[in-house]
Amino acid sequence: MREVIVPILHSEELALLAGDLKPVDLGAGHNEARDLVVRKGKADGREHAVAVFMDGRSVEFGGSHSDRLKVPEFENASGIVVVHHNHPLGDSLSRQDLLLLLTRADISRIDAHGHRGGWFSAERSGKARTLLEARAAVDDAFAQIRTAIVKAVKQGEVDEARTRAGLWQVAMALLMTKQGQIQYSANTDSVLDMAKRVLRWRIDR
Numbered sequence: 001m002r003e004v005i006v007p008i009l010h011s012e013e014l015a016l017l018a019g020d021l022k023p024v025d026l027g028a029g030h031n032e033a034r035d036l037v038v039r040k041g042k043a044d045g046r047e048h049a050v051a052v053f054m055d056g057r058s059v060e061f062g063g064s065h066s067d068r069l070k071v072p073e074f075e076n077a078s079g080i081v082v083v084h085h086n087h088p089l090g091d092s093l094s095r096q097d098l099l100l101l102l103t104r105a106d107i108s109r110i111d112a113h114g115h116r117g118g119w120f121s122a123e124r125s126g127k128a129r130t131l132l133e134a135r136a137a138v139d140d141a142f143a144q145i146r147t148a149i150v151k152a153v154k155q156g157e158v159d160e161a162r163t164r165a166g167l168w169q170v171a172m173a174l175l176m177t178k179q180g181q182i183q184y185s186a187n188t189d190s191v192l193d194m195a196k197r198v199l200r201w202r203i204d205r
């Protein structure tokens, strides 16, 4: 069997290829948090995080792994903490990030920042859920997107090189937005459009 090497294009790279990453002003406290995690991430290649509270306080954590983050529990912070972290490879929010957002009552929003200007953010709609419920929701969205991507590639709607994690993570977050579970944003219209085209190939259930 001939092996086809398909390059992995991360969410941020897809946007860079399209040349449409827009600068975002996240507001006081949040811009600084983004700049800090990106600066630290560029220096050591690891994931760093800053939690920003509603009153402007912030707490730094992370920095021990390149692909994951241990998020401490924030006391007296019911649904008000925004977690900013960097993704060294420039991907959108991972399944782990979405699970965290769906299950943690203290966290209202999670932002992932690429090192070259990519911004991917999700806010939870409604209350936090149990890990079991959240896992079911995330796994279901993942399965629907996987099927949709296979179809979209077959039909020539998207090119296979662009369907790796970079795209399915965005498509998944868009699907969960459509389902009313989260509110997703990213600073690249081209990648959001590509993900929307993938969504059209999903079987409605």
Ligand SMILES: [Zn+2]
Pocket: 085, 087, 093, 094, 097, 112
């Ligand atoms: Zn993450």
